[in-house]
Amino acid sequence: MAEPATPPEAAPVWRTRPGRTAGAAGTRTLxxxxxxxxxxxxxxxxxxxxxxxxxxxxxxxLASKLLPPSWDHPFGTDEVGRDLLLRSVHGLRVSxxxxxxxxxxxxxxxxxxxxxAGALGGWTDxxxxxxxDTFSAVPHLLLGVLVVALFRPGVWPVVVSVALTHWxxxxxxxxxxxxxxxxxxxxxxxxxxxxxxxxxxxxxxxxGVLPQAGLAAVLMIPHAMWHxxxxxxxxxxxxxxxxxxxxxxxxxRGPLLAGAWWPTLFPGLLLIVPTLALAxxxxxxxxxxxxxxxxxxxx
Amino acid sequence: xxxxxxxxxxxxxxTQPPGTQAAARPVLRVHGLSxxxxxxxxxxxxxxxxxxxxxxxxxxxxxxGESGCGKSVLASALLGLLPGNAQTAGTALLDDGLDLLAAxxxxxxxxxxxxxxxxxxxxxxxxxxxxxxxxxxxEEAVRELTGxxxxxxxxxxxxxxxxxxxxxxxxxxxxxxxxxxxxQRAATALALVGDAPLLLADEPTTGLDRDLVHRTxxxxxxxxxxxxxxxxxxxxxxxxxxxxxxxxxxxxGRIVELAPAARFFGAPxxxxxxxxxxxxALPEREFTPLPGNPPALSALPPxxxxxxxxxxxxxxxxxRPAFTGGLAxxxxxxxxxxxx
Amino acid sequence: xxxxxxxxxxxxxGTPAVRDVSLTLEPGTSxxxxGPSGCGKSTLARVAxxLHRPDRGTLVLDGTPVTRWRHRAPREQRTAVGxxxxxxxxxxxxxxxxxxxxxxxxxxxxxxxxxxxxVPELAGRVGLGADLLGRRPHExxxxxxxxxxLARALVLRPxxxxxxxxxxxxxxxxxxxxxxxxxxxxxxTGAGLLAVGHDPVLLERWCDRxxxxxxxxxxxx
Numbered sequence: 001m002a003e004p005a006t007p008p009e010a011a012p013v014w015r016t017r018p019g020r021t022a023g024a025a026g027t028r029t030l031x032x033x034x035x036x037x038x039x040x041x042x043x044x045x046x047x048x049x050x051x052x053x054x055x056x057x058x059x060x061x062l063a064s065k066l067l068p069p070s071w072d073h074p075f076g077t078d079e080v081g082r083d084l085l086l087r088s089v090h091g092l093r094v095s096x097x098x099x100x101x102x103x104x105x106x107x108x109x110x111x112x113x114x115x116x117a118g119a120l121g122g123w124t125d126x127x128x129x130x131x132x133d134t135f136s137a138v139p140h141l142l143l144g145v146l147v148v149a150l151f152r153p154g155v156w157p158v159v160v161s162v163a164l165t166h167w168x169x170x171x172x173x174x175x176x177x178x179x180x181x182x183x184x185x186x187x188x189x190x191x192x193x194x195x196x197x198x199x200x201x202x203x204x205x206x207x208g209v210l211p212q213a214g215l216a217a218v219l220m221i222p223h224a225m226w227h228x229x230x231x232x233x234x235x236x237x238x239x240x241x242x243x244x245x246x247x248x249x250x251x252x253r254g255p256l257l258a259g260a261w262w263p264t265l266f267p268g269l270l271l272i273v274p275t276l277a278l279a280x281x282x283x284x285x286x287x288x289x290x291x292x293x294x295x296x297x298x299x
Numbered sequence: 300x301x302x303x304x305x306x307x308x309x310x311x312x313x314t315q316p317p318g319t320q321a322a323a324r325p326v327l328r329v330h331g332l333s334x335x336x337x338x339x340x341x342x343x344x345x346x347x348x349x350x351x352x353x354x355x356x357x358x359x360x361x362x363x364g365e366s367g368c369g370k371s372v373l374a375s376a377l378l379g380l381l382p383g384n385a386q387t388a389g390t391a392l393l394d395d396g397l398d399l400l401a402a403x404x405x406x407x408x409x410x411x412x413x414x415x416x417x418x419x420x421x422x423x424x425x426x427x428x429x430x431x432x433x434x435x436x437x438e439e440a441v442r443e444l445t446g447x448x449x450x451x452x453x454x455x456x457x458x459x460x461x462x463x464x465x466x467x468x469x470x471x472x473x474x475x476x477x478x479x480x481x482x483q484r485a486a487t488a489l490a491l492v493g494d495a496p497l498l499l500a501d502e503p504t505t506g507l508d509r510d511l512v513h514r515t516x517x518x519x520x521x522x523x524x525x526x527x528x529x530x531x532x533x534x535x536x537x538x539x540x541x542x543x544x545x546x547x548x549x550x551x552g553r554i555v556e557l558a559p560a561a562r563f564f565g566a567p568x569x570x571x572x573x574x575x576x577x578x579x580a581l582p583e584r585e586f587t588p589l590p591g592n593p594p595a596l597s598a599l600p601p602x603x604x605x606x607x608x609x610x611x612x613x614x615x616x617x618x619r620p621a622f623t624g625g626l627a628x629x630x631x632x633x634x635x636x637x638x639x
Numbered sequence: 640x641x642x643x644x645x646x647x648x649x650x651x652x653g654t655p656a657v658r659d660v661s662l663t664l665e666p667g668t669s670x671x672x673x674g675p676s677g678c679g680k681s682t683l684a685r686v687a688x689x690l691h692r693p694d695r696g697t698l699v700l701d702g703t704p705v706t707r708w709r710h711r712a713p714r715e716q717r718t719a720v721g722x723x724x725x726x727x728x729x730x731x732x733x734x735x736x737x738x739x740x741x742x743x744x745x746x747x748x749x750x751x752x753x754x755x756x757x758v759p760e761l762a763g764r765v766g767l768g769a770d771l772l773g774r775r776p777h778e779x780x781x782x783x784x785x786x787x788x789l790a791r792a793l794v795l796r797p798x799x800x801x802x803x804x805x806x807x808x809x810x811x812x813x814x815x816x817x818x819x820x821x822x823x824x825x826x827x828t829g830a831g832l833l834a835v836g837h838d839p840v841l842l843e844r845w846c847d848r849x850x851x852x853x854x855x856x857x858x859x860x
Contacts, residue, residue, distance in 0.1 A: 012333050012349075012388030015401070185730040188690045189788070193744030193795065194718040197710040203743075204732050365810035367780030479676055505808065508676045508837030534810040537840075580811040582844040588816035592766060592783060 032284045038277035046093035049086065066260050076262035078248075079255050087248060088267045094244040095271065098155060099225035102162035106224070107217035109163065110170025115209065117171070118178025119201040129175070132168050140165040144231055153239045158231060162224045170216045177209040218282040222275035229271055245271045324394045326497050326528040327354040327377075331389030332400070334369070334376050338384075344597045346372040348552045349389070349622070352545075356496070359520060359529040361539040361560070363577070364549035365593065370532045371421075373549075374501045376400065377530075378418060379407040394496075413444050417490035419500035419519065423482040426489075427474040433460070433485045434470040437492060444493040455492070463488035464518055480511045487518065498522060500531040504538050516542045536581060540564045548574045551593055551604035557625040570631040573605045603629065640666065641687060641720075641799055641831060646696035648682050655694060656682045660855045662833075664799070666701075669825065669832035671842030674852030681725075684803045684835045688720045701798065718748065721797035725804035727784035731776045737787040738762075738772040744795050761790040765820050782813035789817055793824055800825070802834045806841065818845050 061081035069076045075084035117128040144161040151157035181187070182205065190200050231237040232246030245267045252263035334347040346369040354360050364370045375381050377391055377399050391399040393415060402411065412418070420426040428436055437456035441447055447455050457467055465484040474482055483503065490498060500519055504512040512535065520542035523529050533539055539546060543560040548571060556571040569575050576589040591608040594600060600607070606616035611630035620627045641664040649655030656679030664670050674680040685691035686698060692708040699705070700716055707713070724730040731740055741761060742754045762772055765786040776784050785805070792800065800821060806814035825832060836842050842849045
């Protein structure tokens with residue numbers, strides 16, 4: 001109770017408006033946490049499982065071919081008796097590696113081109129953007145197939161092929177962001193303060209687009225993983241001993257016709273669930289990026 | 300009075316339109332309104348603290364204060380437009396007893412916004428849809444708010460435009476083809492469509508030049524002649540002086556003075572030292588600033604928030620002054636006016 | 640002397656925002672330029688600050704005709720004119736704390752050693768406490784941010800100041816405080832001022848002389 005000396009200002013009863021944002025915010029938080037947990041689980045799995053599970057499960061064992069899921073083989077076995085859990089996790093590891101490296105390479109390349117085009121403008125901009133248009137005109141998969149076909153099968157041709165087809169969107173995003181930043185009065189203020197164009201680019205413009213570029217990179221990882229899987233599914237990706245999830249799904253076509261669903265389902269799920277979780281995290285990040293430009297009070 | 304000519308017409312607070320009872324309830328009664336934002340780590344920023352005022356039919360109340368004092372947060376709270384981390388306390392009752400702070404989103408969206416409170420926005424350019432003509436936006440608002448049949452919409456839209464002094468010949472233009480003043484009138488017309496008894500104008504004159512400020516303020520004021528109430532939020536004292544019946548001064552989240560405009564801008568002037576300082580800072584008066592900066596809302600002192608900048612501050616100011624008789628100050632510059 | 644001679648300037652195609660405008664500023668004096676919003680006075684202010692290349696006409700800065708603009712202009716010419724814009728939130732890099740915002744011109748001009756003395760001195764002048772200097776723009780109010788932007792414009796001790804609607808977004812007290820800082824700086828250094836605005840009461844109180852946009856525009860030489 002309030003003291004008698006201070007009349008009306010009793011402790012206020014705080015409330016949040018029912019139904020407006022508390023529920024939606026709760027769902028959003030739950031989704032972010034679930035996504036984060038799944039991504040963490042994926043990373044732990046690809047790091048730990050190969051170390052913990054005995055390697056002999058990779059061995060061909062024709063006596064136990066195409067066994068359905070059981071306690072001994074939670075994901076079942078493939079048509080030559082290899083444990084599918086272990087092969088799927090290995091495949092996920094390869095897919096994730098290709099996805100992350102390809103996304104990084106594509107983002108660095110895209111940011112460099114986009115930043116150069118946006119900062120320099122003029123004919124440099126025109127030349128670089130026509131280059132981007134030219135690359136965009138070729139269908140992704142076709143370009144990917146071409147690149148892979150030029151090299152011997154392996155991880156690097158796939159990385160190069162995925163990166164080569166994915167830096168374009170980043171370049172466009174970064175250039176657009178640079179152009180938008182470049183017309184802000186704070187660039188005028190920096191010019192008036194004696195800053196060179198180089199300094200303005202490095203100190204004001206590039207740091208301003210890095211969050212966007214980072215977001216683009218994270219959003220690109222799932223995309224790159226799917227692309228790799230598609231190439232592998234077409235038989236153009238990784239060789240059999242470096243099986244990725246795409247390779248596994250491709251190999252499972254035969255057993256699927258014979259009624260064995262598990263060699264398709266489990267690698268497929270391992271591709272879908274982590275990529276969705278990663279995309280969910282990236283979306284939450286994107287939502288966080290915008291309100292920071294507002295003033296303090298509307299938080 | 301040095302802030303330009305006053306508008307003619309009745310200016311007494313609570314002027315009733317013909318045909319309504321003189322003892323009608325206030326259109327809006329705000330009591331003990333507080334808003335705070337929950338931050339990470341269980342901290343809070345109190346943006347509005349224990350605000351209270353009443354708004355009669357036909358009255359124009361202007362809430363003045365510098366940027367970041369919490370006045371826009373107060374407006375958002377009345378419309379239920381606060382972000383999800385905001386919490387409110389107190390009551391804000393419409394004349395039939397509906398509490399704006401307790402009502403759910405559905406009620407606010409379906410019966411309050413546009414119908415009972417019309418919002419005149421800060422930036423009409425951002426408020427209007429750039430790809431559609433003013434007419435189509437007005438007609439859409441008519442459809443949403445009144446459910447008028449297709450045939451009646453055109454007439455209703457034109458009537459709203461006419462009341463906002465928006466020229467009919469410009470109705471088929473897109474927002475980017477309008478000047479700043481016309482865009483402001485288009486936004487006002489949108490706010491008038493629902494025939495709301497209360498208009499809430501949040502910084503409607505920011506970025507307009509002086510002539511346009513005067514015209515916009517006068518036009519808003521004109522809408523109170525038919526019994527509408529106007530709650531205007533602004534940092535522009537000249538605009539406030541032009542149209543207000545009552546002035547509420549906000550400082551660091553609190554209303555520190557609530558006074559009739561004639562006494563506030565005329566003689567003997569405001570009673571709170573902060574309000575006096577604000578008026579003295581006007582270029583048409585002494586043009587001398589208040590010393591120092593307002594405190595951050597996240598680090599308010601326990602006592603009077605203005606004491607650190609106040610010429611009259613004394614030991615009593617270590618304790619927070621209660622808001623009584625339209626004032627929250629231990630050392631008012633002018634004694635309480637005798638009641639007539 | 641800062642002379643704008645028959646300036647025509649605009650943005651791309653269409654009718655130019657500024658057409659054949661001439662204005663001369665004497666050193667040490669203050670000139671108020673009054674005009675309705677959207678009349679092109681901001682474009683003229685940007686020309687005077689070497690931030691906008693005019694289509695026609697010449698700018699003569701302290702006797703030297705300006706031939707190159709924006710980043711191509713010699714640093715010595717660019718930094719001779721300090722600028723304050725209308726909207727502090729757009730005029731401040733959102734990532735820089737206020738201290739770095741004010742220090743940035745010194746760093747850009749290779750005068751890093753002066754940061755330690757100059758920044759606290761200017762922060763005190765514009766009324767920013769040490770606690771505010773560590774905050775980023777989104778953590779301060781418009782008024783506090785505009786104080787920092789004014790400090791940034793003064794940090795290189797420009798011979799000219801261009802204030803484009805500096806106080807339009809601010810409350811009366813902050814506006815009076817910032818005008819006071821500008822006048823104090825001008826009294827110390829003898830800098831000339833071009834104050835662009837739409838409030839006749841403010842400009843007449845602030846400036847030695849006030850010219851109306853309609854008196855400048857459209858006069859053929």
